[in-house]
Amino acid sequence: GAVVSQHPSWVICKSGTSVKIECRSLDFQATTMFWYRQFPKQSLMLMATSNEGSKATYEQGVEKDKFLINHASLTLSTLTVTSAHPEDSSFYICSARLEPTLPEQYFGPGTRLTVT
């Protein structure tokens, strides 16, 4: 149980275009999902918390107009990087909690974004 998938696993896009990353909880429902960004040899940096049916909560310093998050169902959250630039190139990972009352987060396999 607690399987989280992400699609695509990697994507290359041109500067100025938008890219959508999907995060799905495959065998459970998740009212809350989390989006992280990770640079090489660094820890995970929380970008935003995605809540089903409501607006996402963004961490300080994260541009909400650039990183659009939609949590339209209990099993799907999407992150859209708008007008991507090379500095947006990174490893993006989502996670979800199996139980709302427990702190454990289960992570997807990550999406490698390269902006050329």
Place this chain on the structure above:
Amino acid sequence: GQQLNQSPQSMFIQEGEDVSMNCTSSSIFNTWLWYKQDPGEGPVLLIALYKAGELTSNGRLTAQFGITRKDSFLNISASIPSDVGIYFCAGPDRGSTLGRLYFGRGTQLTVWP
């Protein structure tokens, strides 16, 4: 935000050796989580600890919740090459209603055959 100090930053060991790493905080935590991340993959939950003093095992892995609630330890016995990866400790933000986690900077483990 809360800082989790994880050490050592990296370890280079020979196959068969035991490994020990720890995580400390200036504030208390009610839960400690240990994750392992393989290269190019998302972190995988190894062990969750819920009580001060708790000792929990998962195969060759053993983790302990410090009695002060400000630290936790992870031990790996008889290491094998597939233990290679980054190990992160994490704890929940007690001030967050959204379930935010704080993460340590990770311990990079390299195992030589």
